[in-house]
Amino acid sequence: MFINNIVQYLNTEFNKPILLDCPVDWQMNFSDSASPAMEGITNFHNHIMVVICFIAFFVGWLLLNCILSYSDNKISQSTKFTHSNELEIIWTTIPALILLFLATPSFTLLYSMDELIEPVINFKIIGHQWYWGYELSDYSTCVTGNNNIKYNCYMMVLEGLPENRKGYFRLLETNRRILFPVKTHLRLYVTAADVLHSWTIPSFGLKVDACPGRLNLINLFIKRIGLYFGQCSEICGVNHGFMPISVMGVDVAQYNSYIMSKVNWIK
Ligand SMILES: [Cu+2]
Incomplete structure (x- = not known):
């Protein structure tokens, strides 16, 4: 009953919900990366794990040796x-060399994520207690010659999900999906209207604090089509766990036709 036209549009377009980046039971690793930033984070994690394993085994071996060699009879x-x-x-x-070995890729990654690239689309994200609001102004004005596109995304309750619920996720689905x-x-x-929130999508390697009265900006480049989920990641009140983020990555052509179809869709 809460299914709106975006979800219907997407479902008819793809004929079924595409499930690429949902969390899985007992997941141990990162979500599959969908952006260069997340690829960098995953590679850095793999790099650092080698060093961590080496240090853990070496320190363990030293401790064991200390215990054995410094016993009473050998004192x-x-x-x-x-x-x-x-x-x-x-x-x-x-240890200094090890730190240097870790710091170099770490800083490289950090600064590469901060790099400012001329964006095609500017997208505003506003955190509210307890839902996310979105605004698209420059691109929609440019494509349609019309007004802003503004909408709010609320979590869909279980009863709001479609009949069979297949392919829909409890506590992760929103009434409207963001289209990128x-x-x-x-x-x-990213900003907030009331208290601190945090806009997070693990597959993109993104986590941006939404602070009231402050505008944080971040770049995003999605590499593949998919459905991505995230949740507010800054404790923001009683319903903090119920303001998920659901993003759909679609083709540029599909995105443009969506924008065109939403010319008068202003709320
Ligand atoms: Cu929150």
């Missing part, structure tokens, strides 16, 4: 060892 041998310049140099330089074109540079402006 006379170990007390003779008091000082070593060589050892101090080694245990200072090696893929392979297009987007810029998101």
